[in-house]
Each structure stands twice: as C-alpha cells, then as structure tokens.
Amino acid sequence: MPSLEVSLADPAWIIVALLAGLLARSVGLPPLVGYLGAGFALNALGAEGGPFLTEMADLGIWLLLFSIGLKLDLKLFRRPTVWIVGTSQLVIFTALLSAVASLAIFLGLGPLAGIDQSDALIIGFALSFSSTVFAVKVLDDLGAASSGHGRIAIGILILQDVFAVLFLVFSAGKTPSVWALALIPLLVVLRPVLNQLLDRVGHRELLMLFAVSAALGGAALFNLVGLKADLGALVMGLLLTTNPRAGELNRSMASLKDLFLVAFFLSIGIDALPTWGGVLVACLFLIVLPLKPVVYFWLFTRTNLRARTSWQAGLDLTSYSEFGLVVILAAGTAGWIPDDVLSMVAVLIAGSFVVGAPLAQRGEQLYRRWHTRLKSHESTRRLPGDEDLAVEGTEVIVFGMGRMGRRAYDAMERRFPGHVLGVDSDDVVIEGQAESGRRIVAGDATDTDFWSRANDLVPTLQWVLLTMPSYESNRTAVAHLRDRGFDGKIAATSAHPDEVEDLERAGVDFSFDILAEAGAGFAGDLISRIDGERDEP
Numbered sequence: 001m002p003s004l005e006v007s008l009a010d011p012a013w014i015i016v017a018l019l020a021g022l023l024a025r026s027v028g029l030p031p032l033v034g035y036l037g038a039g040f041a042l043n044a045l046g047a048e049g050g051p052f053l054t055e056m057a058d059l060g061i062w063l064l065l066f067s068i069g070l071k072l073d074l075k076l077f078r079r080p081t082v083w084i085v086g087t088s089q090l091v092i093f094t095a096l097l098s099a100v101a102s103l104a105i106f107l108g109l110g111p112l113a114g115i116d117q118s119d120a121l122i123i124g125f126a127l128s129f130s131s132t133v134f135a136v137k138v139l140d141d142l143g144a145a146s147s148g149h150g151r152i153a154i155g156i157l158i159l160q161d162v163f164a165v166l167f168l169v170f171s172a173g174k175t176p177s178v179w180a181l182a183l184i185p186l187l188v189v190l191r192p193v194l195n196q197l198l199d200r201v202g203h204r205e206l207l208m209l210f211a212v213s214a215a216l217g218g219a220a221l222f223n224l225v226g227l228k229a230d231l232g233a234l235v236m237g238l239l240l241t242t243n244p245r246a247g248e249l250n251r252s253m254a255s256l257k258d259l260f261l262v263a264f265f266l267s268i269g270i271d272a273l274p275t276w277g278g279v280l281v282a283c284l285f286l287i288v289l290p291l292k293p294v295v296y297f298w299l300f301t302r303t304n305l306r307a308r309t310s311w312q313a314g315l316d317l318t319s320y321s322e323f324g325l326v327v328i329l330a331a332g333t334a335g336w337i338p339d340d341v342l343s344m345v346a347v348l349i350a351g352s353f354v355v356g357a358p359l360a361q362r363g364e365q366l367y368r369r370w371h372t373r374l375k376s377h378e379s380t381r382r383l384p385g386d387e388d389l390a391v392e393g394t395e396v397i398v399f400g401m402g403r404m405g406r407r408a409y410d411a412m413e414r415r416f417p418g419h420v421l422g423v424d425s426d427d428v429v430i431e432g433q434a435e436s437g438r439r440i441v442a443g444d445a446t447d448t449d450f451w452s453r454a455n456d457l458v459p460t461l462q463w464v465l466l467t468m469p470s471y472e473s474n475r476t477a478v479a480h481l482r483d484r485g486f487d488g489k490i491a492a493t494s495a496h497p498d499e500v501e502d503l504e505r506a507g508v509d510f511s512f513d514i515l516a517e518a519g520a521g522f523a524g525d526l527i528s529r530i531d532g533e534r535d536e537p
Contacts, residue, residue, distance in 0.1 A: 039269015
C-alpha cells in the first residue's frame, strides 16, 4: 500500500493561508481571496505542490460535491423563478462571456493567445456561474440567509452547481466498465443502509466522520467502475437528501469541507503564477461583471418577483465562481485548454469579489436611491406566498417561530388575544403552526419586501419580538423597523453578552442572553423542585 508523502514545509502553507485569509477578511473580502493570493505568493517564493496538498484539494472538492447533493431539493426546481432564471442566465452569460473570450483569442491576449475559438465556449460556460462562497458571505453579513432574495440566490447557485457537475462528468473522457451497470441496483440497496447509519451516528465526531466516509466511499466506488469520482461524491449526498438529519450533517462537515478547500485554492496559485497578460484578460472580463446584476434583475422581474427582491438577489450573485476553477481544471486535464488559463481565472474570481462585495453590501442604499426607476420594472402580478398581507389590528409580531418564538407567541397571545402575528420563512414551520391554531404568515424581517407586503402593520404595532436564531438577522430587523419609523418596543434574543450590548445600542429595548437565561431558568426550576421535596411529609 503506497504511503502519503508529507513534506516538512507543508505546515508553512497552512500558516501563510491563515495570515492571507485574515488579511482578506480585514478588508471585507471572503478569505478565499487570501488563499488564492497565498498560493501565488508561495509560487513566487519557489514553493511546489506535492501529494499532501493534492490529496487535501481532492477531498475538499469531493466534500463540496457531497454537500451539494445533500442540499439538492428537487422541489426547488419547480419554482419558475429558479429554473427559468437559472437556465436563462446560464445561456445569456455563456454566450456573452464566450464572445469576450473570442475577442481575447482574436487579439492574442495573455494565456488565451493561440487557443482555438471553440475553447471560448468552455471559458464562457465556466465564468457564467456565480460564487457560492461570495453569496453565503454576503447573506451572512446581512443576516439574510433565510430572506426571500437569499433563498432565491441559493436556489440559483444550486442549479448552477448541477450544470457544473454535468460538465465534470462529460469532461472525464473515461469509458465506464461493464460493472458500472451494477451501480443502480447497488445504490438502491445502499440508500436505506446509509440512512440508517446516519440515524445512529449521534451528533459529534462520528457524524463528521460519516460525512467524510460517504463522500470518499462514493468517489472511490465510481472511480472503480470507470466513472468520475466527483459524480460519486455528489450521488452519495443525493442518497441522503431526504433524511431529516441532512441539514445537520451538512452543517457538521462545513468547517472540515472549508478547510480542505483551502488546499484546493492554494494549489491553484502554487501550480500557476498569473502573467501580466493573464491579469489584462481578467480585467477585460471584469468590465462585463456589472452586467450580471442588470440581467438578473431583468430576468427576476420577468418572473413576477418584486423589484426589491430582484435587485438584491442579483447583487448576491454578482461574482465569478470558485466552481469555475473546478470546471477550468477539468477542461485543462482533458486537454481542451492550456493550464495557464487556470491562474487567469483565479485572478478574475478574486477581482470579482473585490468589485461585487461593496455593491452587494450597499444593496439597500442603492435601491433607495434608484427606487422609482427600479420599481417601474416590477410586474403587478404576485407570486404565491408573495401576496400583500392582511395584518390589520396586529399589535404584537413575533419573528422566528421556533421553540423560543412559539413560547413568546403564546405568552403575548394571553395578553393581546387575537392581535398577535407570527412570522417565519420555513414552510414546514408555517404549516405546523397554522395547524396548531396560531396566526402565522410567511416572511422574513430582514427583507424589506416583507414590510412592503404589510403596509398597514407598523401603525398599529406595540411590540416586536425577534427570536430568530441568527444574531445578524435580528440586528438587520431592528434597523428595518427603526428606519420605517417604528417607535414601539422591541425585544430580541441573542447568544452572547457582546451581542446583547450591540442590539441595545441599535435600538432594542429588551434583549436576552438565551444561554444565561436558560441557566437561570434551569437553576430556578431545580431549586423549586428541591424545596418541593423538602416540604413533602
């Protein structure tokens, strides 16, 4: 059995990546930009990749694809907003960016000089995707991961990932063995086994180990029968997507996946240092980047999405994707395009983050500035679940109807009977709470379109309770409320003392550290029980 060689210099790569990631984060960019820069810096210093970095990078890609499989909810693609916009923008930007690549090929610029015009289509396809890393960072910073525009952006990204995976399968150029036919019955048998294992692995390190084993096992199995290993990792995730614990499994492996992907981004820079010609071509593609939110906005509004949601969702997707690197790498491995195109794309992706981040973070300010013009493109038709809300007479509103929100709702309902409204963005939660007799609507406090749907809400409100699990979401909701002139009482939950202080500075009247309050409640209940036992004869 061959052993994996680990160079003594490998730990230095990790340290350089850490410092570069911290530097990128300090200026408001995703750490991914720093990792790519660290790879280029190490290349310039003479560092070379080895088996250790290669194995780490491969595992990062497999875990990424496994996580995509876990999130692949087929019901998502029933929504016209996702599949119509997702496929339309793919066609539009593949054509547009292929034309830019063709121009660079014709002019003989940088790494595109001398390649075939037919290869421009591959480059255009790779650059048509938007970055998941970028979008998730923007949504987390805005506290808008569960907002309308956030869920639509994530849906588009997942659809793009599916197209990318199909390309990876096509690019493998491998002839499957006859044993590949046995995969279908094997997977049918394997699915219930995997789901039973997932139900038994608990919630700690075994859960993470299960994720790695499933991703590696799927990659090895597909490779064994002559199919691309990447597809095997994706299929293993698909086998578990309906399991109730799929979300927990995905969260448990998130940090591990990100760690291994650091090796992938480092390897890009170490293997190929960009030339000045490559930087010039990257700048040419960056000129086209501002067209992305414009096209997305037009497509979203054509599918009857509100102008505000269309605008911010488009800004969330204003980037080039790290998955483009995976596609370009596969195309290079297949011999379709030269390897030095990879470093050019790496520079382009980093540059798109620099351009796109300020736009996405200032989306609300820009929308207010151009509100009249953008609103004029909005359709008068409303999508199901996006209709105007009948909320007259509401005096208390509870955002986030989890366990904490349900208890808050019930307590306020006793004080304001018939005048309490619950709001949540999870369809399952909404259905369950409606069946329990609670008054609840679909919405998200971080999305200004929610307030547009409920114009009569603010004047009658006395209390707003923010019990969403994300501190950023609660913080954003406070800003929206105060901006709309709400001068009533706001109560919010948080998990850390510093967050309590920040919420109060932002305008929250009553904030609760849920961990501290839970400890106090546990102690109080325990003491009352002990006293009760002492009083018994």
